[in-house]
Amino acid sequence: MRRQHLETFQPVCPVCRAATGQIHFLELATVIKEVDDHIVEGLLHCSNIQCQREYPIIDGVPLIIRDIRSYLSENVFQVCQRTDLSETIESVLGDCCGHGSTLDAIRQHISCYGWDHYGDLDPEESPVDPKPGSMLRVLQHGLELSELKSADLQTVLDVGCSVGRGTFALAEELDRPILGVDLNFPMLRIAAGALRDGVVRYPRRRVGVVYDRREFPVTFPSAHLVDFWACDATALPFVEQSVDAAFSMNLLDCVHSPMEFLAALGSVLKPGGSAVLACPYDWSSSATSMEGWLGGHSQRGPGAGASEPVLRQLLSPDHPQSLTTLRLVVEDNGPWHVRMHDRNVVSYDSHLVVAQKCS
Numbered sequence: 372m373r374r375q376h377l378e379t380f381q382p383v384c385p386v387c388r389a390a391t392g393q394i395h396f397l398e399l400a401t402v403i404k405e406v407d408d409h410i411v412e413g414l415l416h417c418s419n420i421q422c423q424r425e426y427p428i429i430d431g432v433p434l435i436i437r438d439i440r441s442y443l444s445e446n447v448f449q450v451c452q453r454t455d456l457s458e459t460i461e462s463v464l465g466d467c468c469g470h471g472s473t474l475d476a477i478r479q480h481i482s483c484y485g486w487d488h489y490g491d492l493d494p495e496e497s498p499v500d501p502k503p504g505s506m507l508r509v510l511q512h513g514l515e516l517s518e519l520k521s522a523d524l525q526t527v528l529d530v531g532c533s534v535g536r537g538t539f540a541l542a543e544e545l546d547r548p549i550l551g552v553d554l555n556f557p558m559l560r561i562a563a564g565a566l567r568d569g570v571v572r573y574p575r576r577r578v579g580v581v582y583d584r585r586e587f588p589v590t591f592p593s594a595h596l597v598d599f600w601a602c603d604a605t606a607l608p609f610v611e612q613s614v615d616a617a618f619s620m621n622l623l624d625c626v627h628s629p630m631e632f633l634a635a636l637g638s639v640l641k642p643g644g645s646a647v648l649a650c651p652y653d654w655s656s657s658a659t660s661m662e663g664w665l666g667g668h669s670q671r672g673p674g675a676g677a678s679e680p681v682l683r684q685l686l687s688p689d690h691p692q693s694l695t696t697l698r699l700v701v702e703d704n705g706p707w708h709v710r711m712h713d714r715n716v717v718s719y720d721s722h723l724v725v726a727q728k729c730s
């Protein structure tokens with residue numbers, strides 16, 4: 372965690388806000404380990420004397436999550452997972468734990484996003500199609516549609532940043548402090564490693580539970596503008612109307628409540644601020660219960676079950692169910708790939724939407 376980002380983004384205590392609606396800023400209470408300008412281990416405290424909740428900073432990533440006890444008890448393996456084991460020992464663990472294990476699920480996720488985000492910088496990556504970088508291409512398209520490159524921005528979020536390449540790209544394009552937030556600790560650890568050490572290290576799935584270790588240096592000229600925090604997209608720990616723009620690539624169908632996520636964006640954006648969202652509408656009840664899906668069911672209804680009209684309605688001024696905070700500005704589509712293993716790349720057509728916070 373960078374002190375500069377703590378000052379710029381001013382996180383608030385998510386517990387106090389949920390309980391009383393009051394704003395209490397988080398303060399840096401303890402620094403256990405600091406390397407250059409990164410706090411690698413430490414504690415943030417709620418400044419409310421009646422609360423004083425602790426939010427740990429682990430491996431350079433502050434965990435600013437409302438139910439920190441549940442999060443840590445459910446993710447203690449991910450948080451305490453060793454990163455120093457050799458590829459050989461990791462492969463033995465992978466074989467023993469087997470397909471579908473927690474270790475396998477972590478490695479599969481990291482493999483998908485490590486490849487798409489950083490594969491273009493990997494000297495060992497094969498030059499054959501499909502090439503990595505599909506998220507960057509959708510993001511670039513979103514930047515062009517939103518015309519944010521010429522806007523006067525102070526604070527920008529990359530929500531659902533995963534392993535972080537989009538956050539580095541936004542810093543380079545916008546030349547402003549960018550904060551990448553996600554809830555997946557192993558992915559954030561890779562992002563923080565690229566930021567602090569300039570090295571990307573991830574297991575790239577070949578077949579079954581066979582993963583090849585990939586490790587290569589990365590350099591991002593605007594890395595000083597980047598930081599990564601663990602935060603819930605549906606309960607963003609920022610003051611209302613404090614963020615100029617938020618990018619969120621392929622997240623809307625991954626959160627437990629898409630409506631709460633849109634409401635959280637609507638709350639933290641400044642009037643006139645922009646949200647750039649991409650979504651392939653790949654609904655799954657493991658991520659979002661069906662009641663929370665935007666479309667994807669009820670094909671007898673007016674939109675015949677499609678997702679796009681539901682999002683459009685939510686972002687339109689004159690629909691009874693519309694959000695009062697965000698309005699659709701422009702939309703398009705863009706191809707996005709998720710590489711599962713050597714012989715399986717899933718192709719999506721991601722719906723790209725630019726919305727604006729109502730004044």
Ligand SMILES: C[S@@+](CC[C@H](N)C(=O)[O-])C[C@H]1O[C@@H](n2cnc3c(N)ncnc32)[C@H](O)[C@@H]1O
Binds near residue numbers: 531552555626
């Ligand atoms: C489909 S991935 C997309 C990642 C990246 N934006 C991209 O396009 O390559 C969705 C990401 O959202 C994150 N995510 C899911 N639910 C979240 C939540 N409630 N808050 C923050 N991030 C979340 C996941 O951990 C994952 O990194």
